[in-house]
Amino acid sequence: MSIKVRYFASLKESVGRSEDSLEFAGLTTVSDVWCRANPNKPLPSNSLAAVNMDYVELDSAVKDGDEVAFFPPVTGG
């Protein structure tokens, strides 16, 4: 199993891809997911994160099979 990582909007453009797939082993939090997928690139401070399509904090736990998403503040409506 693995963790699916998704990026949206300006963050997707800045990382240069819309998705990653990571081995779950060694990942504990949402923050770990970002660091493994984007080494040497800090997550922009205003970014939001979601696990399985619900908003979470960066120190929230992840489990095998989760979909983790990172994106900028939302601007719909």
Next chain:
Amino acid sequence: MIVKICAEPFDPWQETQAHQYSASDMEGKFGATCVFIGTMRDFNEGDDIKGMTLEHYPGMTEKQLEKIVAEASRQWPVIDALVVHRVGDILPNEPIVLVAVWTSHRGDAFDANRYIMEALKSRAPFWKKELLKSQAERWLVKNTDGYL
């Protein structure tokens, strides 16, 4: 309660009418309908805007909007609600969002509609990228607080 994401232009008045006419169980129950429509402008932050692309997170968008409508229904006695939101390429004067709320009394309709709209602006995962008349493109950075 219905939440819809539309990739094509929609007519918010037809959507509201069709929804109300199809909900026969509401007949005689509602005394107030509050409708909010957000429409694309051809100006923003001092620039002329030619068009806009609205990106969203399929699945999470619907999940968050359904949550927001459920929250409003717990706070006010909402009989029915309809939320429609555009995605994709949008031109000035095209509707972006429709929120319609049916209740027995007007205060609840206004309040529940406002709650849904403000929560949508801060929590529903949509992102706007504007195309300026100058051909430059820019992502909107954040939504303004509707209560300011």
